[in-house]
Amino acid sequence: MADKPTIGYIGLGIMGRPMCLNLLRAGFPLVVHNRSHGKVEELAAAGAADGGSAQGVAQRAEIIITCLPDTPDVQQVIAGPGGVLAGISPGKIIVDMSTISPVATRELCAQAEALGAEMLDAPVSGGEAGAIQGTLSIMVGGKAEVLERVRPIFAVLGKTVTHVGGSGAGQVCKACNQVVTALTIEAVSEALVLAAKAGVDPARVRQALLGGSAQSRVLEVHGQRMLERNFEPGFRSRLHHKDLKIALSTAREYGAALPTASLVHELYSALIAMGKGDRDNSAIVTLLEALAGLNLR
Numbered sequence: 001m002a003d004k005p006t007i008g009y010i011g012l013g014i015m016g017r018p019m020c021l022n023l024l025r026a027g028f029p030l031v032v033h034n035r036s037h038g039k040v041e042e043l044a045a046a047g048a049a050d051g052g053s054a055q056g057v058a059q060r061a062e063i064i065i066t067c068l069p070d071t072p073d074v075q076q077v078i079a080g081p082g083g084v085l086a087g088i089s090p091g092k093i094i095v096d097m098s099t100i101s102p103v104a105t106r107e108l109c110a111q112a113e114a115l116g117a118e119m120l121d122a123p124v125s126g127g128e129a130g131a132i133q134g135t136l137s138i139m140v141g142g143k144a145e146v147l148e149r150v151r152p153i154f155a156v157l158g159k160t161v162t163h164v165g166g167s168g169a170g171q172v173c174k175a176c177n178q179v180v181t182a183l184t185i186e187a188v189s190e191a192l193v194l195a196a197k198a199g200v201d202p203a204r205v206r207q208a209l210l211g212g213s214a215q216s217r218v219l220e221v222h223g224q225r226m227l228e229r230n231f232e233p234g235f236r237s238r239l240h241h242k243d244l245k246i247a248l249s250t251a252r253e254y255g256a257a258l259p260t261a262s263l264v265h266e267l268y269s270a271l272i273a274m275g276k277g278d279r280d281n282s283a284i285v286t287l288l289e290a291l292a293g294l295n296l297r
Contacts, residue, residue, distance in 0.1 A: 008061030058087030090116025102168035123174035141170030189285035238277035241268035
């Protein structure tokens with residue numbers, strides 16, 4: 001264990017908590033911080049140290065990971081008063097595994113480098129199940145040589161690690177991922193609603209589609225959730241709504257048109273207005289069912 005760097009981890013939510021547990025099981029010394037202290041106590045009982053604050057974590061750790069809900073949260077925790085940059089020192093590495101704006105990411109990276117530190121953006125795909133199982137897909141933006149220093153940590157957290165490009169490239173890749181996933185979830189929802197309205201068993205339709213060119217991971221996993229009416233969150237609808245907002249903002253910044261993503265973003269807005277923002281992102285099917293006059297439990 002002595003040769004393993006001390007890791008700081010800030011953000012012990014639905015993704016952060018299981019990722020921290022995997023790091024502890026792999027023998028990494030861990031210092032943690034979270035806005036809700038009860039989660040810190042839980043990790044402390046598992047062997048982590050309480051960093052006390054974002055600044056405290058940065059002072060005690062060699063590699064500081066953040067996993068937070070949105071761009072303003074990351075900006076506050078890294079660059080705000082008492083944040084990571086207040087406790088950073090030359091040679092340390094910040095790894096942001098949140099899903100945030102690529103533009104903001106590049107600004108934070110420049111601030112870290114001005115203090116002699118390095119920063120990677122490394123958003124993930126795979127949801128809570130991937131975080132628990134250590135099978136996440138990690139999309140990395142930043143310097144290749146910095147990634148190599150962090151790769152042993154990523155090997156504990158994920159199954160696939162892809163160096164996409166320079167600073168911000170990981171976040172651009174994650175925005176692309178969220179566009180594809182959201183649009184596919186919506187398409188699967190439309191297909192199953194159409195089947196139900198036409199009097200055909202949606203389960204058999206899904207089974208047939210899985211054997212043809214429409215086969216996808218979304219059809220397999222989210223389609224099954226829709227059939228089972230299991231909308232306990234693997235990934236909350238309000239967070240996917242937030243991620244699409246980031247994708248659309250990035251598209252505007254760089255002059256790309258995302259017309260269908262804009263429509264699906266509005267559908268998630270409507271789902272949130274129905275009080276279902278904390279349901280799984282597959283719950284968008286319930287909105288389409290309501291529009292079709294289907295009354296399913």
